[in-house]
Amino acid sequence: MSQIRLNHICKSYQGTDLAVKDFNLDIGEKEFIVFVGPSGCGKSTVLRMIAGLEEITSGELWMNGKLMNYEDPGKRNVSMVFQNYALYPHMSIYDNLAFSLAIRKVPKKEIKKRVTETARMLGLEQLLDRRPAQLSGGQKQRVAIGSAILREPNAFLMDEPLSNLDAKMRTQMRVEIAGLYNRLNTTFIYVTHDQTEAMTLGTRIVVLKEGVIQQVDTPQNLYDHPASRFVAGFIGSPSMNFVDADVLSDASGIAIESAGDGVEASNASNVLELKLNDNQTAILKRFHYEGQEVTLGIRPGDFILKKNAGGQKENVSQAFPVKVLSSELLGSDRLVYFMWEGVKCVADISADDEVARGDVIEICMKLDKIHLFNKNTEASIFAHGEKLAQKGVSDYEEV
Ligand SMILES: Nc1ncnc2c1ncn2[C@@H]1O[C@H](COP(=O)(O)OP(=O)(O)O)[C@@H](O)[C@H]1O
Numbered sequence: 540m541s542q543i544r545l546n547h548i549c550k551s552y553q554g555t556d557l558a559v560k561d562f563n564l565d566i567g568e569k570e571f572i573v574f575v576g577p578s579g580c581g582k583s584t585v586l587r588m589i590a591g592l593e594e595i596t597s598g599e600l601w602m603n604g605k606l607m608n609y610e611d612p613g614k615r616n617v618s619m620v621f622q623n624y625a626l627y628p629h630m631s632i633y634d635n636l637a638f639s640l641a642i643r644k645v646p647k648k649e650i651k652k653r654v655t656e657t658a659r660m661l662g663l664e665q666l667l668d669r670r671p672a673q674l675s676g677g678q679k680q681r682v683a684i685g686s687a688i689l690r691e692p693n694a695f696l697m698d699e700p701l702s703n704l705d706a707k708m709r710t711q712m713r714v715e716i717a718g719l720y721n722r723l724n725t726t727f728i729y730v731t732h733d734q735t736e737a738m739t740l741g742t743r744i745v746v747l748k749e750g751v752i753q754q755v756d757t758p759q760n761l762y763d764h765p766a767s768r769f770v771a772g773f774i775g776s777p778s779m780n781f782v783d784a785d786v787l788s789d790a791s792g793i794a795i796e797s798a799g800d801g802v803e804a805s806n807a808s809n810v811l812e813l814k815l816n817d818n819q820t821a822i823l824k825r826f827h828y829e830g831q832e833v834t835l836g837i838r839p840g841d842f843i844l845k846k847n848a849g850g851q852k853e854n855v856s857q858a859f860p861v862k863v864l865s866s867e868l869l870g871s872d873r874l875v876y877f878m879w880e881g882v883k884c885v886a887d888i889s890a891d892d893e894v895a896r897g898d899v900i901e902i903c904m905k906l907d908k909i910h911l912f913n914k915n916t917e918a919s920i921f922a923h924g925e926k927l928a929q930k931g932v933s934d935y936e937e938v
């Protein structure tokens with residue numbers, strides 16, 4: 540039985556447009572669910588409806604088989620952790636942590652034991668006598684998480700809990716939250732606009748855009764098989780590159796301009812033809828994409844320098860020249876930027892490959908890794924085809 544079920548949930552704030560549209564999701568026990576999407580896409584609204592802080596306009600919210608739409612927040616047995624900590628400023632850290640136990644009339648001795656235990660788990664033992672104003676942002680957020688733990692909820696709801704922290708503290712707290720999840724074995728529902736947080740924390744990720752679910756999947760599947768251009772562009776950093784391409788008339792490949800901008804074309808027709816694999820060709824044929832215009836998507840790490848492509852087991856495209864706009868060294872990786880078909884693209888290559896601004900480099904693509912998107916619907920053609928094939932659907936609909 541799923542622990543939390545959202546069934547056709549919609550939200551309209553005072554009769555305005557729907558902030559959340561037909562949201563359906565089953566959250567199993569002990570899942571770490573992340574809602575991710577750009578600012579204003581409805582993440583907090585959904586979380587607040589689960590917590591009971593916001594009325595549900597239509598649809599049903601079930602928890603452990605019980606309809607919760609009209610239950611008070613206090614009866615839902617969930618703990619919310621916000622971006623801005625929500626601590627009691629006039630109380631000591633100890634009293635902040637003890638608060639929920641004290642109002643439940645837990646005996647003093649038991650309170651002391653549990654507060655001490657939790658403080659130790661979160662590295663707060665030395666800070667128990669202080670007031671919130673005397674703590675750093677990271678410490679305050681740890682206290683907020685500590686009080687959430689001490690409420691012993693069925694689910695933790697976290698709304699951008701790390702957004703107010705600096706980059707280093709954010710990384711550290713992210714690791715701590717992951718550790719906490721492993722230790723506590725409870726359901727987590729976590730809201731963020733940061734795809735790195737989503738990818739590193741979630742067991743499943745819900746990608747939202749304008750109040751509508753775009754895809755629900757594991758981090759790996761979202762990365763490898765994004766269902767749409769939006770998801771493909773949102774998940775992964777640096778973002779996927781997108782350029783226009785034409786499917787060949789027999790669907791055996793695609794054609795793109797052969798040279799990067801600022802480089803002389805290497806052949807008269809100026810067209811680069813890329814051979815696709817049998818599976819990719821079969822899907823294009825089934826959906827009747829022969830001769831059609833599509834969008835090619837390729838992740839920065841799926842470009843490869845020609846000189847390194849030799850030993851590659853993968854199916855690698857022929858090389859084409861691009862002129863380097865800039866080259867950024869990031870530890871063991873190097874990001875190389877170039878213009879291609881009027882679009883700024885980025886390739887993630889090895890730091891050992893010394894490439895500088897102004898160089899013309901020969902670059903290839905890992906062809907099995909490319910994505911093609913329908914120009915109108917922006918749906919992923921391969922992801923859609925593979926999903927239908929898995930379901931055993933033989934009669935393909937248009938993507
Ligand atoms: N209290 C409110 N009254 C009216 N509109 C709201 C309210 N809260 C949020 N909204 C609107 O609902 C949409 C979703 O907001 P929100 O859930 O806060 O997005 P997110 O958390 O993804 O940034 C936005 O368009 C926002 O302006």
Ligand SMILES: [Mg+2]
Pocket residue numbers: 582583584
């Ligand atoms: Mg929000």
